[in-house]
Amino acid sequence: MVPSTGYNKTRTAVFISGTGSNLKSLIKFSRTAKSPISIDLVISNNSSKVISFLFNQANLGVSYFFILSGFVMIIAYWHKSKVFFMSYIQKRFARIYPVTFLAAFLLLCFKIIELFLFPEKSDLSITDFSLSISLQQAWIPAKAMSFNTPAWSITVEWFFYLCFPFLFNRFYKRPNLKILTAITLLVWVFSQYILHYLLDSSFYVGFPSSSHSFIHYFPVLHFNEFLIGNVAGLVFLKYLNGRKKANDLAIIALLVVAATVLKYNTTLSFHNGLLMLVFVPLILLISCNNGPFSKLSNLKFLVFLGEISFGVYILQKPIFMAIKGVFTALNWHQPILQFYISLMGLLLVSALSYHYFETPLRRKISRFKLFKK
Numbered sequence: 001m002v003p004s005t006g007y008n009k010t011r012t013a014v015f016i017s018g019t020g021s022n023l024k025s026l027i028k029f030s031r032t033a034k035s036p037i038s039i040d041l042v043i044s045n046n047s048s049k050v051i052s053f054l055f056n057q058a059n060l061g062v063s064y065f066f067i068l069s070g071f072v073m074i075i076a077y078w079h080k081s082k083v084f085f086m087s088y089i090q091k092r093f094a095r096i097y098p099v100t101f102l103a104a105f106l107l108l109c110f111k112i113i114e115l116f117l118f119p120e121k122s123d124l125s126i127t128d129f130s131l132s133i134s135l136q137q138a139w140i141p142a143k144a145m146s147f148n149t150p151a152w153s154i155t156v157e158w159f160f161y162l163c164f165p166f167l168f169n170r171f172y173k174r175p176n177l178k179i180l181t182a183i184t185l186l187v188w189v190f191s192q193y194i195l196h197y198l199l200d201s202s203f204y205v206g207f208p209s210s211s212h213s214f215i216h217y218f219p220v221l222h223f224n225e226f227l228i229g230n231v232a233g234l235v236f237l238k239y240l241n242g243r244k245k246a247n248d249l250a251i252i253a254l255l256v257v258a259a260t261v262l263k264y265n266t267t268l269s270f271h272n273g274l275l276m277l278v279f280v281p282l283i284l285l286i287s288c289n290n291g292p293f294s295k296l297s298n299l300k301f302l303v304f305l306g307e308i309s310f311g312v313y314i315l316q317k318p319i320f321m322a323i324k325g326v327f328t329a330l331n332w333h334q335p336i337l338q339f340y341i342s343l344m345g346l347l348l349v350s351a352l353s354y355h356y357f358e359t360p361l362r363r364k365i366s367r368f369k370l371f372k373k
Contacts (some may be wrong), residue, residue, distance in 0.1 A: 059216075059271055060262070062153050066222055067279050069157060070229020071236070071287075073164055074172065078237055081173070083165040092161040094365035097135075099311050099358045100154050104132045106318035107148050110325065117329075141214035148317050152217045159219040160226040167230065177234055184224075184231045188273060191224035195272045216271050225273040232280045236287055246291030254282050304351075311350035311358065319346045 077083055108129050115122040128147035131137040138144045138155035145152065171180060195215060198204055204211045215221065258278045268274060286293075296302065305312075323342040327334070 060275060063222075063225060063271060063273055063275060064279050065153070066156065066160070066225035067229040067232070067273070067276055068283055069160060070226040070231075071233040071283055072229075073160075074168075074230050074233025074237070077164075077168060078233075083168045085165045088165055089161065090368075091366050092158075094362045096154060096157065096310070098361040098365075099314055099353055100135070100151060101133055102353060102357060103148050103151070103314045103318055104129060106315070107321065110318055110321050114321075114325065117325075138217045138219055141210040141218065144213040144217040145208070148314070150313055150316060154314065156217070156219040156222050160223070163223075163226075167227075172230065172234065175234055177231075177238060180234070181231050184227045188224045188228055188276065191221065191272060192274055195221065195269055195274075199269060221272055225276065228273065228276045228280060229283075232283060236284055240284060240288050243288055244290040245288065247285040247289040248291035248293045251282065251285050251289065251293060254278055254285070258282075308347070308350040308354045311353045312346055315350055315353065316346055319349055 077088075108124075111122065111124040115124050125146065128137070128143060131140065131143050132147040132151050135151075135155050135158045137146060138152040198211075198215050204215060206212065258275065261275075261278075262270070320342045323338060323345055327338050332338070
């Protein structure tokens with residue numbers, strides 16, 4: 001760091017090793033008046049700018065998933081006259097919980113091993129483990145990123161699942177689509193206003209902090225994404241279902257627009273659904289597409305990746321931690337090799353989990369007659 005003259009901030013150069021997934025938050029905070037530093041130079045040892053860009057924008061994949069989840073829930077339950085809460089929630093639990101628990105359990109085991117081998121590095125907390133397996137971690141801002149970090153989104157998704165039966169039975173089965181769309185858009189606009197207001201207020205003290213976690217991970221602040229997905233599903237069923245055509249060029253154009261906006265944006269936060277302006281048309285175009293992309297998506301390899309994708313997402317931290325521990329124990333300093341071995345290990349464990357753990361347990365839990373309906 002080299003202190004500047006005539007300014008209150010310290011000019012800073014930042015070296016990023018690996019993906020630097022929180023770099024965007026750090027840079028954005030450095031540009032606010034309350035930040036004690038200004039970042040003037042970023043140096044990275046990442047050989048692939050494309051990979052680095054994708055990792056830095058990975059949180060947007062969660063936003064897309066929340067919108068897509070709302071869309072899929074409407075499609076999946078539209079044929080029902082009513083959603084019965086207890087039997088419905090049993091099936092939702094069976095879908096997400098087995099691999100969520102597996103990831104937390106593996107991480108607990110690895111952290112116990114770390115506690116004995118490297119006690120000075122250990123951050124083992126039974127409280128954090130309990131919040132993770134009870135799907136509660138995102139409700140407590142200070143704990144949102146604790147233990148199995150990606151599981152914050154499972155807390156949010158579980159919140160959506162709990163709300164869906166009420167929304168479906170009360171508003172969606174015989175909707176006034178114009179009024180419903182207008183109300184949902186108002187909720188979305190209000191959510192974006194609250195997000196950006198908080199980011200620019202004295203409440204936000206930057207990353208990492210409880211204020212950062214509250215703004216970015218608190219379940220209620222993501223509810224607009226699920227609602228937008230619900231309305232998109234209703235629009236699809238009413239106006240677009242069965243209308244297939246080649247939409248490949250439009251899909252490519254939307255992706256280019258999204259990438260351009262992300263590359264050059266410096267002020268707006270897209271974390272809580274702002275990109276629905278791109279995501280919703282993208283979901284609708286993909287759902288109505290019969291062009292080459294639709295055939296590509298039916299390839300067995302891509303179908304396989306889709307099946308194990310949830311495991312890939314939720315198991316990434318324990319698997320990456322285990323591989324890193326092996327490299328550390330062997331005193332190997334090969335970050336690129338470590339990354340690719342971790343990736344291959346993650347795909348392998350996710351595939352094994354899907355076939356021998358997730359799927360059998362999901363079937364058993366779903367078939368267990370806890371409730372009549």
